[in-house]
Amino acid sequence: MEKAVLxxxxxSKHYGELIAVDNVSLEIRHNELFCLLGPSGSGKTTILRMIAGFEKPTSGQILLEGKDITKIPPHKRNVNTVFQNYALFPHLNVRDNIAYGLQIRKFPQDEIEKRVKHYLKIMHLPDKRYSYPHQLSGGQQQRVALARALINEPAIILLDEPLGALDEKLRDKMQVELSNIQRTVKTTFIMxxxxxxxxxxxxxxxxxxxxxNIEQLGLPEEIYSTPTSRFVAEFIGDTNILEGDIVYRDGDFLKIKLATGDVIQKIAKxxxxxxxxxxxxxxxxxxKxxxxxxxxxxxxFEGTIRNEVFxxxxxxxxxxxxxxxxxQVMFQNILPSGVNKQSFQEKEQIWVGWTKLAGHLLWD
Structure with a gap:
């Protein structure tokens, strides 16, 4: 089995009596796009800062490519960070921003030009070579910051809320672009x-x-479809949480008594x-x-429509x-053929249901 890159x-990280990160153990693989996801105060950014070297752990170890880097200063770690505000140098053009790290390390000029050209192409920015940050869109600025981080060829790129400063339309576009860039450069991204x-x-x-703490670790499909706790189920997307008493078990199925009546549910893995x-x-x-x-x-179950969000x-x-x-019930207003479905009105009496294979059982 391939060793983890990180x-x-x-x-752990303590700030006085506050425990920001509590005894976290984690392995991150080569060339994967790994996400630390959580609400404010969950410890995700503190972990990122400890990996970068901006925060010192209270206890524990950080190993990069098998080497203990826990006490190594940030500038000596084979890790680069892309900050939410991009931190581009306003007085330098795109070419010089991207080349900055190599120039500081006194790389040969022909090698610098070769790499700058390579990353300008990957980032779809060849025509912006001599533009300045204030002349770029938010998405273009982000790609310049990413190229500047990648040009040193680090083992890991750290991204701190990379899409947080973008408007919704551009954010949707950059989700796809960032994923494509990561697959192209084959570098581990931790977001x-x-x-x-x-x-x-x-x-x-x-x-x-x-x-x-890490509440759950897994593939996106696993996290969404089979959450291991109520917190994860409610944090990842919208869900309805129904509390009930187990009436009996029958093989792979449970009969559960809800406030609205009895239901039959299949037991998952x-x-x-x-x-x-x-x-x-x-x-x-x-x-449905x-x-x-x-x-x-x-x-x-029979029910009454109280509100619609269109x-x-x-x-x-x-x-x-x-x-x-x-x-909450999702209803598709338009069929694949383009024909509008029947409409529902507020205060209308309707029926709501689901199959015994739908839903996911939780007990913690």
Whole structure:
């Protein structure tokens, strides 16, 4: 098995009585785009700063390519950081910004020119060679900052909220561009973000952080579809959390008593422990809506539409089921053929249901 390019061993960081990072161990692979995802105060940025050398760990080790770099100063680590504000030199043009690191290290001029030309091409910026930062768009500035970090050929690129300063349209575009660049240069990227969409779209693997710990580590599909805790389920996208009591088990299925009535749910890969109460996490896109009671559906309840949030091609309906329980239901407004679907109105009585294979069971 290939050795990790970066290994964190029992890494902790304390600020007085505040524990920012609590005994985190993690291996990051060669050439992967790895994401540290979490809310403010979860410890993700502190981990990034310790990897860069800007913060000293209270305890633990950081190994880069098998070498302990825990006490090595930042400028001697084979790691480069791209900051959220890009930190470009305003008095230098694009070419000189990108070449800066090589010039400081006194590389031969022909090697500098060769690398600058190479990264200008990768970043789709050959015509911006003599432009200054103030003449560039936000996305172009980011690509210049990334080229400047890559030109030294580090083992790892660290990205601190890389898309946070961009507007939504440009952010969506740069999600794809950054991923493509990472695959082209075949360098390990470690990205910090609080944006779930960015992490799901871009990352090869995600570590979800909470209170200085890794709550869950896995592929984006695993994190979204099979969260291991209520925190992860609610933090990654929208979900409905339904609390219930286990009535009985039958092979791979559970009968659960909810506030609205009984449901049947399939047990996923994780074995459900011997407990009485359980949580069902079910995504809005896993629920269906009908004007009339359907003939076949595993779990079916009558409800009242309380609100609609319109997004164009789809809507999110807030539906009140029995006992005042509200659920979010995603509804596609337009069929693939382009034909509009039937509309629903506020206060309308409808039916909501899902199959016993939908949803995910949680107990911690």
């Amino acid at each position: 290994e964190l061993r029992n890494l 910090v973000t609080h944006n779930q969409e960015e992490s799901l779209t871009m990352a090869d693997r995600i570590a979800v952080m909470k209170d200085g 994780r074995n459900v422990p011997e407990i009485d109460q359980i949580l069902l996490s079910i995504r809005p896109e896993q629920l 809506m009908w004007k009339r009671k359907p003939e076949y559906e595993d779990n079916l 997004y164009g091609d789809f809507s999110i309906f807030i539906v009140e089921l029995g006992n005042g329980l509200n659920v």
